[in-house]
Amino acid sequence: MVMTHPGLPDYLVYLNWVFMFLVSAWALYTRVPEKAVHKCIQLNRVPVLGGVVRFLNRSPWPLLLIKIVIVAVFITIIYAGLQGTPVPERNLATVLTWNLWWAGLIIAIFFLGSAWCAVCPWDAIATWLVRRRLWKRAGSNNSLNLKVPGWLRNVWPALLMFMALSWFELGAGVTVDPYATAMLSLAMVVMATVSLAIFENKAFCRYFCPVGRTVGFYSQLAPVELRPIDKAVCADCETLECYHGSDLVEPCPTSLVIGTLTQNTFCTSCGNCVQSCPEKNVSWNLRPQSVEVKQDARPHWDEAWFMLGLLALTSFHGITMLPFWFDSMSQLGGWIGDSGRLLFTFSAGMLLVILVPAGIYSLSAYWSYKWSGEVNHYRQVFSTLAFALLPLAFSYHIAHNLNHLVREPADWLSLFKNPLGAGMQPLSMDGKHERYMNMIVSQDTLSWIQAGLMLFGFWLAIQVVRYRGFAMYSETRLWVLPVIVFAVMMHGFNLWLMAQPMTMRM
Amino acid sequence: MIRALLFLLASIISFDALAHHILGRPSYSLGDDSNTPPSMQVETQIGDFYVTYMVFPAFPQPGKQGRVNLYATRRDSGKTYDGQVTFTIRDDKWFGSHQEALGTQNIDDGVYRQGFLVKKAGKYLIQARFHSNGEPYTIDFPLRIGQVSSIGPIGIAAIVIFSVLLIVNIIQRKRLLRGKIQSAGRESN
Numbered sequence: 083m084v085m086t087h088p089g090l091p092d093y094l095v096y097l098n099w100v101f102m103f104l105v106s107a108w109a110l111y112t113r114v115p116e117k118a119v120h121k122c123i124q125l126n127r128v129p130v131l132g133g134v135v136r137f138l139n140r141s142p143w144p145l146l147l148i149k150i151v152i153v154a155v156f157i158t159i160i161y162a163g164l165q166g167t168p169v170p171e172r173n174l175a176t177v178l179t180w181n182l183w184w185a186g187l188i189i190a191i192f193f194l195g196s197a198w199c200a201v202c203p204w205d206a207i208a209t210w211l212v213r214r215r216l217w218k219r220a221g222s223n224n225s226l227n228l229k230v231p232g233w234l235r236n237v238w239p240a241l242l243m244f245m246a247l248s249w250f251e252l253g254a255g256v257t258v259d260p261y262a263t264a265m266l267s268l269a270m271v272v273m274a275t276v277s278l279a280i281f282e283n284k285a286f287c288r289y290f291c292p293v294g295r296t297v298g299f300y301s302q303l304a305p306v307e308l309r310p311i312d313k314a315v316c317a318d319c320e321t322l323e324c325y326h327g328s329d330l331v332e333p334c335p336t337s338l339v340i341g342t343l344t345q346n347t348f349c350t351s352c353g354n355c356v357q358s359c360p361e362k363n364v365s366w367n368l369r370p371q372s373v374e375v376k377q378d379a380r381p382h383w384d385e386a387w388f389m390l391g392l393l394a395l396t397s398f399h400g401i402t403m404l405p406f407w408f409d410s411m412s413q414l415g416g417w418i419g420d421s422g423r424l425l426f427t428f429s430a431g432m433l434l435v436i437l438v439p440a441g442i443y444s445l446s447a448y449w450s451y452k453w454s455g456e457v458n459h460y461r462q463v464f465s466t467l468a469f470a471l472l473p474l475a476f477s478y479h480i481a482h483n484l485n486h487l488v489r490e491p492a493d494w495l496s497l498f499k500n501p502l503g504a505g506m507q508p509l510s511m512d513g514k515h516e517r518y519m520n521m522i523v524s525q526d527t528l529s530w531i532q533a534g535l536m537l538f539g540f541w542l543a544i545q546v547v548r549y550r551g552f553a554m555y556s557e558t559r560l561w562v563l564p565v566i567v568f569a570v571m572m573h574g575f576n577l578w579l580m581a582q583p584m585t586m587r588m
Numbered sequence: 589m590i591r592a593l594l595f596l597l598a599s600i601i602s603f604d605a606l607a608h609h610i611l612g613r614p615s616y617s618l619g620d621d622s623n624t625p626p627s628m629q630v631e632t633q634i635g636d637f638y639v640t641y642m643v644f645p646a647f648p649q650p651g652k653q654g655r656v657n658l659y660a661t662r663r664d665s666g667k668t669y670d671g672q673v674t675f676t677i678r679d680d681k682w683f684g685s686h687q688e689a690l691g692t693q694n695i696d697d698g699v700y701r702q703g704f705l706v707k708k709a710g711k712y713l714i715q716a717r718f719h720s721n722g723e724p725y726t727i728d729f730p731l732r733i734g735q736v737s738s739i740g741p742i743g744i745a746a747i748v749i750f751s752v753l754l755i756v757n758i759i760q761r762k763r764l765l766r767g768k769i770q771s772a773g774r775e776s777n
Contacts, residue, residue: 276748
């Protein structure tokens with residue numbers, strides 16, 4: 083017997099569909115928007131919250147303490163995964179990694195941007211091992227500091243890594259295997275360390291890390307940003323401490339210059355720039371969530387593909403958790419003569435689910451390019467309008483993860499008391515049923531939050547098409563229609579996924 | 589392409605199918621009857637058959653009796669396989685794996701039951717073999733006996749990291765030395 087989460091109720095799905103058609107029509111007939119001017123609030127001036135921000139930024143110690151705690155938990159996860167019970171719901175490694183961290187991380191980005199990267203244990207361990215310093219700037223002698231080869235200086239490696247991570251997660255079943263979870267964690271530490279020992283700065287964070295890049299792209303939709311307080315001060319700066327670092331503070335790990343920073347994509351929220359700037363000209367800001375994706379972020383071909391990959395893979399996550407997926411895999415496996423764990427079949431299915439939206443979007447962008455009279459290059463149209471895919475992916479990803487987070491609660495006290503699950507029995511069906519019934523919010527509340535997130539995502543996607551599309555070409559509005567149709571299709575498909583009963587993870 | 593379309597079609601029309609566990613991944617369950625010991629179960633698919641394999645108890649200990657139950661049903665008709673199944677066991681090692689026969693079993697009430705007793709803790713593979721319509725079928729299932737030391741993965745990770753850091757250190761020392769010699773050479777000139 084397999085237990086499933088209920089899907090979104092029909093009336094919320096219909097509400098989304100009505101909203102979709104109204105907003106799409108409005109986008110085509112409303113006037114062309116002018117460039118949005120947004121106001122930011124410096125977080126360190128906000129009462130109470132400002133105190134916390136100032137405390138965290140005053141010295142490296144608060145961040146270091148958080149890192150030490152997270153690394154300690156991370157090492158416990160590895161130990162529990164390797165030495166503990168193989169029963170996934172009784173082992174801290176699987177529950178903490180997949181039920182809390184991986185599900186909660188995406189939701190945290192909605193509020194905190196790339197804050198996770200600042201305390202990432204993979205990077206912290208790698209830094210301590212290679213730099214051999216806990217926080218102060220290290221000499222350059224412990225890394226080869228090689229430049230990353232030109233063909234790797236893009237986010238293609240991170241996209242491939244993200245696909246590999248999804249394959250391990252959904253195909254190889256790492257999420258229900260504590261041992262494999264620990265092995266994956268170790269592998270990430272090894273990759274981060276080797277990269278840091280060979281390449282300059284944090285090449286792993288910038289080019290290779292699938293989690294870091296996912297966090298980075300979604301952070302374009304976060305309400306927080308690290309930006310210069312006065313751009314004129316940065317324009318006059320000749321020492322660029324944010325880029326080069328100071329005597330005590332490391333340079334920006336992803337080689338950003340704060341004075342020219344317009345997007346969160348590669349910012350790891352480490353705060354080095356805040357501490358190294360001699361003019362104290364860097365601040366955490368609160369901002370409208372849509373501003374970066376609507377106009378500030380710069381389009382790039384590889385980054386557009388990453389966003390497309392994010393959209394396809396988040397939908398793929400949803401598909402694999404529907405009961406019909408297993409049967410389809412079995413049928414396809416039988417046809418192509420696959421046996422055992424059907425990993426070849428799974429890989430083929432995964433590739434198909436990625437290629438279908440990628441192909442349709444490429445065609446949509448092509449039609450838009452044609453309908454706009456070919457005034458811009460195809461790649462430019464493709465890359466610019468791809469920003470519309472980000473809110474679609476993000477909103478569905480959060481709505482999907484809320485299912486895991488809210489409906490698959492764990493007995494945290496028992497898990498932390500006994501992280502290895504020594505002597506624990508697997509949960510019975512009754513036990514599982516009881517656990518899943520103990521939701522932290524009611525079913526209705528959860529459904530409304532999910533439907534609201536989906537509405538928000540679609541609204542933002544259409545806003546991106548309006549602002550970015552009409553900034554490129556405004557002679558006619560109909561030229562963006564193919565991309566709007568694609569957004570409707572993908573959003574409609576994700577809504578359908580949300581309306582289906584979803585298989586519980588463990 | 590046609591197969592891909594057929595697959596999509598099959599995906600859309602097969603809503604009512606029962607979901608499986610992740611194929612080939614052990615899943616653990618405790619019967620709601622408290623007298624039932626926890627069991628470990630692996631489902632897999634091979635050729636024309638769905639095969640389900642259960643181990644009792646879920647965590648067999650060295651020197652204690654355990655049992656494997658195996659169910660094999662045809663994928664097309666759901667009919668149970670009723671020939672003989674031969675079970676063997678071997679170490680789950682990359683090199684030098686030693687294999688022993690456990691027994692050959694006939695079907696008993698739709699199930700193939702095979703007892704085992706392993707004296708040494710470790711990771712093993714149980715292999716089930718049978719023939720149907722002249723085709724041989726061989727399936728490997730994991731079996732963990734007792735507590736297995738997991739120093740291996742940590743050791744490998746530590747060796748990789750240590751080796752890389754050592755190599756980087758040596759290269760950097762050579763670079764520094766070369767730099768010093770070059771600057772000394774420039775000064776003497």
